[in-house]
Amino acid sequence: MIVHWHRRDLRPSDNRGLARAAASDEPVVPLFVLDPTVLEHASSVRVACLLEALGALRKWYRDQGSDLVVGRGEASRVVPEQAGVYDADTVVWNADYSGLARDRDRAVRDALETDGIDSESVHDAIHHEPGSITPNQGEHYSVFSYFWKKWRDRDKRAPVEEPAATDLAAVSGEPIPSLADLGFDEPEATPPTVTTAAARERVADFCSGPIYRYADQREYPAASGTSRLSPHLKWGTIGPRELYAATERATARAESEDARESVRSFQRQLAWREFYAHVLRYNPETVAENFNGYENEIEWRDDPEELAAWQAGETGYPIVDAGMRQLHAEGWMHNRVRMLVAAFLTKDLLVDWRAGYDWFRRKLADHDTANDVGGWQWAASTGTDAQPYFRVFNPMKQGREYDPDAEYVREYVPELADASADDIHGWHDLEPAERERIAPDYPAPIVDHADRRERAIDTFERARGEASE
Numbered sequence: 001m002i003v004h005w006h007r008r009d010l011r012p013s014d015n016r017g018l019a020r021a022a023a024s025d026e027p028v029v030p031l032f033v034l035d036p037t038v039l040e041h042a043s044s045v046r047v048a049c050l051l052e053a054l055g056a057l058r059k060w061y062r063d064q065g066s067d068l069v070v071g072r073g074e075a076s077r078v079v080p081e082q083a084g085v086y087d088a089d090t091v092v093w094n095a096d097y098s099g100l101a102r103d104r105d106r107a108v109r110d111a112l113e114t115d116g117i118d119s120e121s122v123h124d125a126i127h128h129e130p131g132s133i134t135p136n137q138g139e140h141y142s143v144f145s146y147f148w149k150k151w152r153d154r155d156k157r158a159p160v161e162e163p164a165a166t167d168l169a170a171v172s173g174e175p176i177p178s179l180a181d182l183g184f185d186e187p188e189a190t191p192p193t194v195t196t197a198a199a200r201e202r203v204a205d206f207c208s209g210p211i212y213r214y215a216d217q218r219e220y221p222a223a224s225g226t227s228r229l230s231p232h233l234k235w236g237t238i239g240p241r242e243l244y245a246a247t248e249r250a251t252a253r254a255e256s257e258d259a260r261e262s263v264r265s266f267q268r269q270l271a272w273r274e275f276y277a278h279v280l281r282y283n284p285e286t287v288a289e290n291f292n293g294y295e296n297e298i299e300w301r302d303d304p305e306e307l308a309a310w311q312a313g314e315t316g317y318p319i320v321d322a323g324m325r326q327l328h329a330e331g332w333m334h335n336r337v338r339m340l341v342a343a344f345l346t347k348d349l350l351v352d353w354r355a356g357y358d359w360f361r362r363k364l365a366d367h368d369t370a371n372d373v374g375g376w377q378w379a380a381s382t383g384t385d386a387q388p389y390f391r392v393f394n395p396m397k398q399g400r401e402y403d404p405d406a407e408y409v410r411e412y413v414p415e416l417a418d419a420s421a422d423d424i425h426g427w428h429d430l431e432p433a434e435r436e437r438i439a440p441d442y443p444a445p446i447v448d449h450a451d452r453r454e455r456a457i458d459t460f461e462r463a464r465g466e467a468s469e
């Protein structure tokens with residue numbers, strides 16, 4: 001027998017590791033391990049997505065006359081144990097590039113070796129694995145536009161077929177534990193449906209029309225113009241090659257140059273995901289440390305009340321609050337608004353990006369270490385290719401530009417449901433009595449953006465060793 005150990009590749013098709021196992025002469029035993037070290041870093045909304053994806057994957061295996069074996073415990077114990085139960089001589093898995101995952105995989109490989117079992121790690125999660133797109137010097141690009149040019153021009157592999165029923169071992173697994181069995185409460189957010197069927201439906205819908213408007217609409221949170229595939233890419237319920245092939249078919253069907261360009265702009269976002277995977281692979285410490293250091297420490301402020309107001313969506317800056325409440329309700333937030341709320345926390349409130357990252361990690365259904373750290377360090381002006389420290393987003397202007405009719409704000413901030421777009425985006429400038437009249441239950445701004453902008457710039461200049469005091 002040969003074991004395929006599923007981790008963030010919860011799909012049978014376009015799965016290179018699984019296809020590699022199926023191509024051997026041995027029947028494949030599909031395995032998943034609920035590892036307490038990994039679950040320690042998870043949150044209920046993500047575990048709910050995981051359990052749903054596992055349920056759908058198990059059903060697929062059962063329909064083929066096989067089953068998904070689900071083990072519980074440290075992977076370095078459970079994987080060799082299960083390989084022993086099925087008398088497997090090899091365990092195959094798809095590479096995961098985060099530091100924690102690589103430490104785990106090293107421990108599993110060592111334990112298997114001790115038992116005389118081979119292991120094989122296959123590149124699957126992204127098109128071009130770390131180390132394959134590099135600058136003249138160094139291990140990875142730090143500027144996205146250079147990475148993108150090479151990524152765009154490289155040939156992409158075609159999707160791989162799912163294994164045939166005859167490739168799979170006739171095994172039967174134990175029931176999959178529930179959220180409560182794993183010690184998690186029901187999530188506060190409604191989790192998205194994370195299964196391969198749901199992912200394919202989303203890809204088909206998106207590529208049949210919205211992808212051609214993506215370039216124009218992706219920045220407007222009320223437009224719902226993005227794919228919302230991030231939870232699927234996080235859990236691997238869709239493969240990167242299958243998704244890319246669908247975008248290429250959309251290009252072939254495009255009826256104008258603008259439509260083709262729009263598909264390209266979506267592919268460019270897919271490349272950001274791969275860029276950050278490369279960055280994290282070579283800089284695993286950046287989950288906790290600034291990618292770009294400054295000469296001096298950044299003097300972050302620790303103000304629990306301001307942090308709590310940001311977390312609760314009670315800052316009195318409507319677009320920021322709408323984003324934080326969307327996160328709470330859906331476990332997802334629009335990218336433009338992620339950038340805004342992260343900038344507000346790290347610049348207006350001068351709270352360390354790590355506190356924001358921790359909150360996102362708890363709340364996001366699509367939390368992906370590479371993308372989340374990348375996004376936070378971008379906003380905090382500490383990352384690769386980051387927002388320059390002196391370009392501080394103005395939340396009122398951003399609100400007016402990207403949510404001109406305040407539809408997004410009204411959807412998530414019911415206290416402002418009857419307010420005009422002018423009053424919403426000018427909330428900061430209204431007299432207290434006006435605010436009281438328009439929306440008595442919505443807070444006044446907790447800080448003055450203009451003052452806080454100055455303070456943020458001074459703080460970063462001190463960190464750069466440039467300010468007078």
Ligand SMILES: Cc1cc2nc3c(=O)[nH]c(=O)nc-3n(C[C@H](O)[C@H](O)[C@H](O)COP(=O)(O)OP(=O)(O)OC[C@H]3O[C@@H](n4cnc5c(N)ncnc54)[C@H](O)[C@@H]3O)c2cc1C
Pocket residue numbers: 218226227228229230231233234269270271272273276333334335336338339342360364366367368369371372373374375376379
């Ligand atoms: C502070 C901050 C934190 C973030 N945390 C995460 C996270 O934990 N997980 C996550 O997947 N994305 C994260 N992002 C990136 C981005 O916001 C989401 O990928 C996007 O909003 C997901 O929605 P979508 O699938 O509709 O995106 P689409 O616009 O449809 O894009 C398609 C896919 O491309 C990838 N992508 C798009 N934009 C980015 C980007 N800027 N960086 C990396 N990949 C991108 C994602 O895989 C996404 O699903 C973060 C961004 C910021 C600013």
